[in-house]
Amino acid sequence: MDFYPIPTCSLNELIATKVAFSIREAELFSGSIRLDLSANGLIGVGAFKTAQSAQLALLPLRRLGIGSRSNHNIVLKRPYIDDNSEPGPPFTRYTLVDESNLLYREANVLYWAKALLKLTYDFIDRAINDASILPPFEIPRLHFIDAGLMLAYSFATVTTHASEKTQSAKPGGGIVSTIYLAEELIPTSSEGKFVKYIHNGDAVPCDLFDAKADEIAEFLAFTQHVQYAKTDGQVYISDYQGMFFWHFNFVN
Numbered sequence: 001m002d003f004y005p006i007p008t009c010s011l012n013e014l015i016a017t018k019v020a021f022s023i024r025e026a027e028l029f030s031g032s033i034r035l036d037l038s039a040n041g042l043i044g045v046g047a048f049k050t051a052q053s054a055q056l057a058l059l060p061l062r063r064l065g066i067g068s069r070s071n072h073n074i075v076l077k078r079p080y081i082d083d084n085s086e087p088g089p090p091f092t093r094y095t096l097v098d099e100s101n102l103l104y105r106e107a108n109v110l111y112w113a114k115a116l117l118k119l120t121y122d123f124i125d126r127a128i129n130d131a132s133i134l135p136p137f138e139i140p141r142l143h144f145i146d147a148g149l150m151l152a153y154s155f156a157t158v159t160t161h162a163s164e165k166t167q168s169a170k171p172g173g174g175i176v177s178t179i180y181l182a183e184e185l186i187p188t189s190s191e192g193k194f195v196k197y198i199h200n201g202d203a204v205p206c207d208l209f210d211a212k213a214d215e216i217a218e219f220l221a222f223t224q225h226v227q228y229a230k231t232d233g234q235v236y237i238s239d240y241q242g243m244f245f246w247h248f249n250f251v252n
């Protein structure tokens with residue numbers, strides 16, 4: 001198994017030399033994944049993708065993010081073909097070429113979004129450094145989920161448990177059998193809520209359940225204004241959603 005994390009680049013660097021995310025230029029980590037193929041392993045089914053729980057073991061470990069711990073719990077996403085039936089297993093999958101194209105598109109959305117969020121925070125940090133006094137409010141510090149493309153190869157060993165499968169690192173060669181979008185597993189608790197902050201069809205922040213969540217939604221609306229102004233009206237992140245906690249937040 002090969003894992004290619006999606007980096008956070010500056011927007012200038014991205015535009016000048018790295019317009020699209022490419023595994024040829026991305027950092028490479030090898031290791032193995034253990035998939036939970038039981039019904040319990042299916043975390044969710046969206047309109048276009050399935051989300052499946054897995055454990056990732058990289059060698060060597062990454063310093064931060066996905067694969068920075070042994071047997072790291074992660075989420076693997078794959079697109080499926082909507083055949084107009086109630087979505088559920090078994091899912092009809094795309095050919096490897098079509099699946100790769102769809103997941104590269106997903107990876108590039110995250111690639112650009114991470115650069116745009118970095119642009120926003122760089123703008124904020126410069127403004128604070130140039131100011132004579134600090135702002136009289138707390139600035140939310142958000143991040144997009146850590147993610148990357150994962151390529152599994154055709155040799156796989158089945159464990160003693162029928163509901164699990166382990167896919168090993170390729171021994172110097174092999175054929176790609178499956179491609180995944182791998183994402184960090186967002187921790188959930190009784191205090192956490194999944195929130196739609198700003199809908200992609202309306203620039204007005206959503207009316208939320210909590211004053212703190214409302215503040216984050218207003219901040220994200222501000223990030224859209226910064227991104228729109230700094231790119232001369234060419235691009236901004238149009239959809240913000242994520243897991244709301246009292247102390248930290250993920251957006252995607």
